[in-house]
Amino acid sequence: MNHQFERLERTKVFRDPIYGYINVDYKIIARLIDTYEFQRLRRIRQLSGVSMVFQTAEHSRFTHSLGAYELANLCVKGIEGLKESLTEYEQLVFLISALLHDVGHGPYSHAFEHVMQVSHEEMTVRLIVGNTEINQVLKEIPGMAKDVASVIAHEGKYPLIEALTSSQLDVDRMDYLSRDAYFTGACYGNIDFRRIIRSLLVLDGKLYLRASGVNSVESYIMARYHMYWQVYYHPVARAYELLLQSIYKRVYDLTTNNLNINASVSALINVIKDSNDLDSYVLLDDSYVNGMIKQLTSVDDEILKDLALSFEKRHLYKYKELVTEADEIYLNEIKKVIPSKYLPYYYIETKVSQRAYLHVEEDKYDINDIKIITQQHEIISLEEYSPIIRGLISSATKTSIRVFYKEIPCQK
Template sequence: MPQEKLAREKVLRDPIHNFIHVQDQVILDLINTTEFQRLRRIKQLGITSAVFHGAEHSRFEHSVGAYELARRITDYFEKYYPSKTANDGLWDTSQRLVTLVAALLHDVGHGAFSHTFEHLFQTNHEWYTQEIITGDTEIHTILAQVSPDFPNKVASVIAKTYTNPQVIQLISSQLDVDRMDYLLRDAYFTGTKYGEFDIDRILRTMRPVKNGIAFDIGGMHAVEDYVVSRYQMYLQVYFHPVSRGMEVLLEHLLHRARELYKQAQKNDIEDQQFIGPLLKPLFDEKLTLSDYLNLDDNVFMTYILIWRHHPDPILSDLCCRFLDRKPLKSVIMDNETIPVREKLTKLVEKAGYNPIYYTAQNDAYDLPYDDYNPTSAKPRTQIDFLLADGSHQELSQLSTLVAAIKGKASIDQRFFFPKDMLKENGNDLFSETAEHFRSFIHNNALKDPNTSV
């Protein structure tokens, strides 16, 4: 497998890793492709910048960051743990390039606004990533020049079917280059401290073993800190109720736009200005790979700007709320208070809002850490440590802190509604409804620090 080195390495300045070192021609060529440059136009955290205004970083930055971590790890393995004999469990240096490329391209299939887009249009970024790698793209052309089967090898790493478990675990596991980079990067750009951890210590304690990757026992506390940092980032940043309130608006306005488009089709009304050629394949559910790659955050923001002046009052209002940062308000729900949701929804409707577009049940879920369970739907690769006697032990058996959160999902269930419901506006019916709404919130103990009434 030819691995042409650059005569002189290229470097990209990076606020997290200082420098991104590009040493291989194929990596530089991949970065310069149309498909990879598209990631500059997709924010890493979607619309989280509506809450943390510094969170304007892109999938491009994260992807080259994940690559840099993979480069550092493979260089370290090649220097200190190169394989000497077949099946000795050490690092096979021929796996370097496939690891670097998979790390670089692991998010190349992400759609606009990331997970909000996926939820509404039933797309899967990992599937699109594999399609971009193996399909008729610039990326595939470059990978095929390495070897005819190289694109399929890289795609199999993304699909977690690659033959070398060490490579898979470096790219996708409970402690991989993807998670390590996005935690540090998201913490930096959101201005929070929750995601910070000692990455240098973690990288220096990583060890290749027969079934994947393990860590030297001396790095236990650094890894423990990483797990706790990830747990806190989800609770404090990724689950933030205001950010989710903006996501609900985005999802509802796109849903309304699609419904209006379908109505226009039934009535044989063509409105190209409303949808336009870039969104039409998406709304027609005839999206080709080429159509998908034409979509990014900027495309959707342009149409949302147009739609704020649309004659449909619901679409126009939802777009104005989204563009002017007027998110839906929320209250915490649990198993005891979920029955109240129907009554709250009726109050919203009584006040004149269509509950389909102005209410939502939004549940945020994450499992911060779990050990390997072969019976689960998606078994997790556990974090193992090498002890002095050569045996292995799983992280939660060594850390009481991690043991306390192991297998315990973080779930934040919320009911979203118009903030206007809590205000008086001179209209007797609306004011009466607002009073009832506030009463329901108080009487059913639905208040939380993010919901003031």
């Protein structure tokens, strides 16, 4: 065996409530887990503001990333034809891509992305190919950093690996649904991932699902749909994240206008000025932001101070669903009394949509298209085979428009 693919003398394990054990056989995987950038994920919550509603949702991006890696491991061992379709190098590309897929997440994740206008996938690629400990480990295997980055960026070099890493049916989604359901206590996300893996097979370099596994995938798709509306889009969780988003935005606005904040936020300001500043970026985690907000409760800027105090005391935005004309009239009256300088931070209109299943055109290959192999060896799309999926495509697209608002300090 090539020394670059050395295995550990004894399998390293992490105890895990979802899989029992997470198994690490390759030395390179163990070394990647020990890098500074990956260990940083211990200090970033997986679900951000959701823990304000589901108080046991304290799990981290670290545990989810290990879980996605373990599912990739189970896929290599359990999906018929996968191991034979990938060289050992390509198997490692898959395992490492699953492990590192979230390494670029910022503190409190999606609120951070919205203000900084840079996706966590893009930051993940930068951390993989940039001057980081992760890159130092990966570059010992020629081409590995570039190939893992190509999977994260969906460049199409490894379509089979991309399908298993980031599609409608992938190791990322299967882990976060199972893990988030476990830690929130919500029953919606419980899925039979072992049955799904057992039902998948690879033929001619493409991923297929046996007809016998359709019920498990239908359940998985419904679970994801319900988890979004019952957990991820919960209005109180959204209110918490939007409050944090407003704090980020106010810091961003003050910084870009060269106004002094009177608080130690240098790493955040460095990233605001240059998102390629990886040394500053990896300093940002939930602990950093919590400490920063505590400092912001005593700054001179009244907007930033009020937002920080509201975050600390859990004085969240009020919200109203925009459904009728009366709702719109009511919200316009609220908007009128908020002074213009407060408006971008104290009145936020949001629109979220979720489709249960993404329809894919038949005449083109797409990693999101789940193909079924029937008992008669016919290959057809999942939506053609399953009346449940056809029903979801036609009816289960839901949109919610909410307005979040808060009183200005002088009104309290």
